[in-house]
Structures are given as structure tokens and as C-alpha cells.
Amino acid sequence: MSDSSSLFAELQALATEQRNPHSTHIDTAPTREILRVINTEDHRVPIAVRREIPHIESAVEIVVRAFKNDGRLFYVGAGTSGRLGVVDASECPPTFGTNPERVQGIIAGGNEAVFRSQEGAEDVPEAGAAALEEYGVTANDVVCGIASSGRTPYVVGAVEHARDAIGCPTLFVTTVPRDELDVNPDVAICPVVGPEVIMGSTRMKSGTAQKLVLNMLTTASMVRLGKVYENMMVDLQRTSEKLVERAHRTVMMVTGVEYDTARSLLDRADGHVKTAVVMELADVDAEKARRRLDAADGFVRPAIENNQ
Numbered sequence: 001m002s003d004s005s006s007l008f009a010e011l012q013a014l015a016t017e018q019r020n021p022h023s024t025h026i027d028t029a030p031t032r033e034i035l036r037v038i039n040t041e042d043h044r045v046p047i048a049v050r051r052e053i054p055h056i057e058s059a060v061e062i063v064v065r066a067f068k069n070d071g072r073l074f075y076v077g078a079g080t081s082g083r084l085g086v087v088d089a090s091e092c093p094p095t096f097g098t099n100p101e102r103v104q105g106i107i108a109g110g111n112e113a114v115f116r117s118q119e120g121a122e123d124v125p126e127a128g129a130a131a132l133e134e135y136g137v138t139a140n141d142v143v144c145g146i147a148s149s150g151r152t153p154y155v156v157g158a159v160e161h162a163r164d165a166i167g168c169p170t171l172f173v174t175t176v177p178r179d180e181l182d183v184n185p186d187v188a189i190c191p192v193v194g195p196e197v198i199m200g201s202t203r204m205k206s207g208t209a210q211k212l213v214l215n216m217l218t219t220a221s222m223v224r225l226g227k228v229y230e231n232m233m234v235d236l237q238r239t240s241e242k243l244v245e246r247a248h249r250t251v252m253m254v255t256g257v258e259y260d261t262a263r264s265l266l267d268r269a270d271g272h273v274k275t276a277v278v279m280e281l282a283d284v285d286a287e288k289a290r291r292r293l294d295a296a297d298g299f300v301r302p303a304i305e306n307n308q
Contacts, residue, residue: 015176016148016202020195038204041197045208048175048191049216056216059144059187062169063221066142067102071168073218074137075105076158077146078122080203081173081210082107085146086114088214094243096218096227097235103218106131108154125157129165132158137166144171144217146210148202150190151182159183173213175206189213226299229254234273234300247273255280278303 022041026034049056063073075085086105092098107113108128109121121127137143143162145155150172160183163170170185175193191213193205222228227235232254238244251262254277262276269275269286278289281304292303 014149014151014180015192015194016196016206017200018195019199020197023197026197038197041194041205042208045191045193045205046212048193049209049212052189052191052213055187055189056213056220059171059189059217060220060224062171062187063142063217064224066140066169067221067225069140071138071140071142072101073103073142073144073221074132074135075103075144075146075214076107076128076131076155077105078108078113078152078154079117080207081146081148081152081155082109083114084207084210084214085144088211088218092218092222094237094239095233096222097237098222098227104135106135106158108152122152122154125153125160128154128156128158129161132161132166137162137168139167141166142169142171144173145183145185146173146214148175148206148210150174150176150180156183159185171217173210175202175209226297229274229277229300234277235298236273238271247271251276251280274298274300274303282306 020041023037026037029037066073075089077085082105086107089103089105092103093100113121132143143159145159147155159170159172162168163185172181172183172185172188174181174188174190176190177192178188178190181188191209193209196202196204196206198204232250234250236243236247238247247266248259248262250273251257251265252259257265257280265276265279266273269279269289274293275286275289277300278284278292279286282289282292284292292306295306296302
């Protein structure tokens with residue numbers, strides 16, 4: 001069988017390439033019916049993700065362990081999957097105050113592929129491996145492949161290289177069943193969402209499922225690292241007017257102080273919300289608040305209670 005015939009047969013069998021029996025009429029449906037069909041199918045996504053929580057939990061434990069050892073999380077994907085990895089990575093610094101190096105997104109075709117499709121870039125497994133070397137991935141890091149089909153050569157090549165050559169933990173996020181995977185990561189997360197409304201358009205349900213999973217991976221990991229107090233972002237970076245005001249509001253909500261007091265606390269804390277909160281609730285100055293936070297590994301609750 002020729003390479004093209006083999007690929008045709010492989011794609012034909014994939015769950016992500018099947019026709020959806022509930023949307024065969026949308027080409028003649030009125031707008032509201034089209035939207036109803038899409039929305040109905042979208043309701044299947046969070047249910048599929050919920051079934052994968054045990055595997056997501058295992059992945060979070062791996063990521064947290066790496067972060068505690070100064071490791072990094074690298075997402076690797078192509079097309080929609082690659083863009084989702086880049087988006088999740090780019091949102092961690094303003095949300096959780098992390099170094100931009102901590103979570104990084106690698107996309108087939110490079111940065112240009114974020115804005116314009118570079119579909120052929122995904123076909124070379126060696127390119128995925130080479131990208132990891134270019135980024136200096138080490139055994140302390142975690143590589144998370146993202147591929148709707150579970151078989152994208154660029155992504156599979158990267159994950160296999162990470163596992164076999166670099167020796168770092170590997171994760172894989174896909175929307176096909178585990179027995180369809182072309183790779184054997186440490187943890188596979190496989191929310192099976194069923195055929196897309198438009199056959200093969202994995203930017204839809206598959207993309208939504210992947211986005212939900214990535215949100216869970218980084219958010220849960222950051223919570224485990226003390227980046228959240230109660231349910232508020234206390235390590236956010238004040239990089240915009242909105243985030244400046246969110247910092248003020250967070251300090252006010254946690255401590256009960258008025259706006260001017262919150263602003264004064266943040267000024268004395270060099271803009272760091274955690275420090276400002278500990279200063280007020282523990283009645284200490286900024287230096288002592290920082291020492292308390294260091295002793296508590298960055299967690300606010302024990303830093304407030306610590307009498308040292």
C-alpha cells in the first residue's frame with residue numbers, strides 16, 4: 001500500500017474524521033437551527049472532559065513536581081492545538097505572576113503559524129524533536145503534546161524525543177480514544193467528544209475540549225503552588241489598568257480596607273498583592289510579610305498565621 005493510501009485509510013478510521021449524524025442537514029437549515037445544532041453538540045464537551053479528571057489529576061501532579069524543581073512546562077502542537085498551547089502559556093504570567101519561561105507554547109511552523117495556517121509544518125516528526133532542542137528542554141521539564149487526532153507527526157516526534165532522548169515526563173492531550181494514539185506518554189488525557197458538526201473541523205468540539213483541559217492543567221498547578229488565595233489571583237502582574245484595579249479590589253476584598261488604604265499597601269509592597277495582604281492581615285511591614293511568604297512557600301494563609 002502506498003504512503004498516501006495508508007494515510008487515507010488511517011484518517012478514515014479516526015474518530016475525529018467521522019460524520020456527525022446530527023448535523024447532516026445544516027447546509028439547508030436556517031441560522032437558528034445551525035446554532036442550535038452547534039450548541040447541542042458543544043454540551044457534550046465538558047462531560048467528556050469530566051471523565052478524564054483522574055488522568056488530568058495525574059498530569060497536574062507531574063507538572064507541580066516539575067515546577068517545584070525549577071522545571072518548565074512545554075506545550076507542543078500544530079494548527080488549532082498549537083495555538084491553544086501558545087494562548088494558555090501566554091496567559092500564565094499576567095494571571096499568576098509566573099516567569100514567561102515557566103510555561104511555553106511551541107507550534108509547528110513557528111510564531112507565524114499562530115496568525116496564519118502553516119499546515120505542512122506538522123508533517124515532519126524530526127521538526128518536533130528539533131524544536132525541543134532549540135528550546136533547551138531538559139529532564140527537569142515536562143513536555144505536553146496536543147493533537148486532536150493523536151497522530152500529528154510533529155507532535156508525536158516531539159513527545160517521543162522528550163521521552164526517549166531527553167528523559168523528561170510527557171503528557172498528551174487528544175480527543176481520540178487511547179487505543180488510537182500513535183505515542184505512549186506518561187499520561188494521556190483523552191476526552192472523546194465525538195464527530196464534529198462539520199466533519200474534521202477539530203477547531204470546534206475538539207478545540208474546546210483541549211482548551212478546557214489546558215485551563216485545568218495550569219490553573220490547578222498554580223493553585224497547588226500558592227498562586228491563589230481563596231479563589232482570587234494574588235500573584236497577578238499589574239501590567240494593564242484593568243489588572244491594576246483588580247489588584248486594588250483584591251486587597252480590599254481580602255482585608256476589608258478602603259481603596260486608598262489598598263493603594264497605599266500595594267505601593268509599599270511594590271505592587272505585590274500577596275505581600276500587601278499579609279502586611280494588613282498580619283499587621284507587619286513589607287519586609288516581614290515577604291519573609292513570612294518565603295517561609296510559607298508563597299502560600300498566603302500560613303504566612304498570615306506565622307508569628308515568626
